[in-house]
Amino acid sequence: MKATDASPFEHFDDLLYGGKGCVPSFAALSRGLAILACRAGGVRVGPLGWCAAHHPGGTRRWPEGQSICPACLREERQSAAGKQEAASA
Numbered sequence: 674m675k676a677t678d679a680s681p682f683e684h685f686d687d688l689l690y691g692g693k694g695c696v697p698s699f700a701a702l703s704r705g706l707a708i709l710a711c712r713a714g715g716v717r718v719g720p721l722g723w724c725a726a727h728h729p730g731g732t733r734r735w736p737e738g739q740s741i742c743p744a745c746l747r748e749e750r751q752s753a754a755g756k757q758e759a760a761s762a
């Protein structure tokens with residue numbers, strides 16, 4: 674997408690209902706989700722969550738009310754516990 678191009682979300686109705694702006698809008702939405710999935714904790718939209726580190730190639734339902742990747746959260750807690758043990762030793 675060029676800087677001079679209009680925002681793909683100008684055609685948000687096309688994304689929902691089809692139309693000539695559907696393809697660029699869907700591509701922009703997909704690209705945004707992919708970028709957010711690569712950050713620590715992944716991204717959640719509705720009941721679906723994406724985390725490039727722990728669920729490559731697919732989506733996974735996360736427990737209700739959990740806003741970050743459960744595997745990322747578990748790793749963070751284990752890392753913090755390891756640091757506390759090392760500090761107390």
